[in-house]
Amino acid sequence: MIELIVFAVAGLACLAGAVGVVASSNSVHAALSLVGTLFGIAVLFVAQEANFLAAVQVIVYAGAIVVLFLFVIMLLGVDRVEDLRVEPLGGGQRATAAVVAAGVLGLVLTTLASTGWEATGAVGELDESVPDINQLGEALFTRYLYAFEITSVLLVIAVVSAVLLSRRVRREEEIVDPGQAERQAEVTDRIARAEARAAHTDGARNGAGEDVEREPTPAEEVRS
Amino acid sequence: MTAALEVTPAWYLVLGAAVFSIGTFGLLIRRNPLVMFMCVELMLNAVALTFVTFSRMVRDTGGQSIVVIVLVVAAAEVVVGLAIIVALLRKRPGATADDVAILEG
Numbered sequence: 001m002i003e004l005i006v007f008a009v010a011g012l013a014c015l016a017g018a019v020g021v022v023a024s025s026n027s028v029h030a031a032l033s034l035v036g037t038l039f040g041i042a043v044l045f046v047a048q049e050a051n052f053l054a055a056v057q058v059i060v061y062a063g064a065i066v067v068l069f070l071f072v073i074m075l076l077g078v079d080r081v082e083d084l085r086v087e088p089l090g091g092g093q094r095a096t097a098a099v100v101a102a103g104v105l106g107l108v109l110t111t112l113a114s115t116g117w118e119a120t121g122a123v124g125e126l127d128e129s130v131p132d133i134n135q136l137g138e139a140l141f142t143r144y145l146y147a148f149e150i151t152s153v154l155l156v157i158a159v160v161s162a163v164l165l166s167r168r169v170r171r172e173e174e175i176v177d178p179g180q181a182e183r184q185a186e187v188t189d190r191i192a193r194a195e196a197r198a199a200h201t202d203g204a205r206n207g208a209g210e211d212v213e214r215e216p217t218p219a220e221e222v223r224s
Numbered sequence: 225m226t227a228a229l230e231v232t233p234a235w236y237l238v239l240g241a242a243v244f245s246i247g248t249f250g251l252l253i254r255r256n257p258l259v260m261f262m263c264v265e266l267m268l269n270a271v272a273l274t275f276v277t278f279s280r281m282v283r284d285t286g287g288q289s290i291v292v293i294v295l296v297v298a299a300a301e302v303v304v305g306l307a308i309i310v311a312l313l314r315k316r317p318g319a320t321a322d323d324v325a326i327l328e329g
Contacts, residue, residue, distance in 0.1 A: 022253070136288050
């Protein structure tokens with residue numbers, strides 16, 4: 001009875017969250033609905049005695065991936081409401097999508113029904129008395145060691161590519177600022193005027209007239 | 225308690241199939257790249273639930289091991305995908321998936 005209640009609540013959370021992701025017009029609401037689905041699936045993991053996976057699901061998905069989604073939404077400022085009534089790709093896209101989704105669902109259900117709702121095949125050695133994390137760790141580091149090592153390579157590739165992709169590429173035309181030519185001309189003009197005034201002052205000092213109105217420097221006062 | 229209300233593993237499989245279908249539908253009808261990514265996450269989670277269910281049905285750790293690896297792949301995919309989306313939307317604010325259909329910046 002407890003299992004039925006847990007399944008009903010968690011399953012409803014999953015389905016409601018999934019519908020919320022698809023149907024909400026605001027990206028932030030979609031991300032929060034995704035959290036509902038992820039928590040529901042974590043609860044279903046616990047119900048199936050996959051406790052370690054449930055913890056990892058909450059930490060990695062709800063804790064890291066959804067936060068990353070929210071960061072990107074806030075960073076880009078795309079948390080505005082979109083109009084969902086706009087037909088995305090001309091006529092019939094929505095109907096075709098519904099047919100494809102129903103087809104996928106029907107295919108899976110037909111396959112399940114044809115097996116009599118039971119899994120067949122080799123029965124493994126999962127032992128109920130040993131904690132699942134022990135068995136999972138042993139399987140990952142013995143039977144699936146190569147796959148495990150390759151995932152570490154994948155993570156390194158992902159980190160490097162993310163850094164590379166999000167770096168701003170500085171091109172030549174982006175460095176040049178628009179007012180640079182005017183400022184350069186102004187600086188040249190000011191230098192020329194200062195040189196002209198200096199030459200004029202020198203000429204005045206060497207000559208007789210003192211027609212430049214300026215304060216005499218202390219050295220000049222001493223000299224006079 | 226009647227036997228009809230016992231939660232069999234098939235219930236989990238049906239739920240996984242339903243979530244996967246909703247994710248497929250959303251991926252096909254939405255044009256916001258971020259929401260499309262969330263729909264891909266829904267599909268990955270549905271598959272993870274199915275794997276765990278099969279792992280319990282056949283009493284094998286392979287299903288749980290592959291869920292760990294799917295988690296890593298999902299994290300890597302999200303990191304790269306969101307970096308691409310950030311680079312895209314920084315250049316063209318408000319771009320949808322249709323605007324980059326020919327994979328050109």
